[in-house]
Amino acid sequence: TIFKSSKTSTFTIFPVIIYSILLGYGTMKRNHLYQNPILLWQDVIIKYPNSEDARNNLGILLFNLKRYEEAEKEYKEAIKINPNNSESHYNLGVLLYSQKRYEEAEREYKESIKINPTHSEAHNNYGALLFGLCKYGEAENEFKYAISINPYYIEAHNNLGSIYLVKKEYDKALNEFEVVYKLLPNNQRAFSKIKMLKQLMEKNVK
Numbered sequence: 001t002i003f004k005s006s007k008t009s010t011f012t013i014f015p016v017i018i019y020s021i022l023l024g025y026g027t028m029k030r031n032h033l034y035q036n037p038i039l040l041w042q043d044v045i046i047k048y049p050n051s052e053d054a055r056n057n058l059g060i061l062l063f064n065l066k067r068y069e070e071a072e073k074e075y076k077e078a079i080k081i082n083p084n085n086s087e088s089h090y091n092l093g094v095l096l097y098s099q100k101r102y103e104e105a106e107r108e109y110k111e112s113i114k115i116n117p118t119h120s121e122a123h124n125n126y127g128a129l130l131f132g133l134c135k136y137g138e139a140e141n142e143f144k145y146a147i148s149i150n151p152y153y154i155e156a157h158n159n160l161g162s163i164y165l166v167k168k169e170y171d172k173a174l175n176e177f178e179v180v181y182k183l184l185p186n187n188q189r190a191f192s193k194i195k196m197l198k199q200l201m202e203k204n205v206k
Contacts, residue, residue: 037061052081056088063095071095086116093125102129120149124156136163154183161193170201 041058048054059074072095078088093108109126112119127142140163146156161176174197180190 038065050081052078052085052088055081056085056091059088059091059095063091068095068099084115086112086119086122089115090119090122090125093122097125097129102132105129118149120146120153120156123149124153124159127156127159131159131163136166139163152183154180157183158190165193165197170197170204173197174201 038058038061041054041061044051044054045058055074055078059071059078062068062071062074072092075088075092075095078085079092082088089108089112093105093112096102096105096108106126106129109122109129112122113126116122123142123146127139127146130136130139130142140160143156143160143163146153147160150156157176157179161173161180164170164173164176174194177190177193177197181187181194184190
């Protein structure tokens with residue numbers, strides 16, 4: 001099983017901007033905005049229409065609510081404001097992948113990586129996309145790159161293990177799943193794969 005990072009990037013919040021917005025509101029208005037984050041970020045956009053971060057943050061909220069068309073619009077607006085925003089390209093890639101629009105998702109992941117080569121989640125997700133296209137060599141490179149950036153990246157270790165499993169490189173696969181189990185000791189899926197691989201390797205020895 002290949003795991004992509006389904007989560008989008010985290011919010012970017014500028015305290016100075018938020019503070020200046022809240023100064024213009026009474027207590028009841030502030031409470032209303034805080035209770036509805038979407039209204040808050042929409043209000044930020046009204047006041048700062050060229051804020052790529054506000055667009056990106058609103059997109060994240062909409063995506064998490066499965067309001068995909070609206071989220072896509074916000075990500076694209078963020079990219080229009082700043083084409084060199086790696087996070088916006090990555091988030092758009094996650095959305096497009098979830099909609100099975102793989103060619104478009106690939107373009108966004110590649111653009112995110114081009115802008116920020118150390119974006120481990122973009123490498124992992126691009127690798128998952130390549131794996132689905134049976135491009136195992138390219139997918140392997142992406143997972144390895146993600147791990148080189150973040151050695152504790154559980155999903156990337158799992159995905160690299162899955163690549164080795166497909167290629168029947170059982171010793172390498174075992175090593176990756178053991179890393180996953182070490183990082184996440186209660187992961188029964190990793191434990192099952194370790195057990196299965198040890199049995200396969202014992203049979204091959206016999």
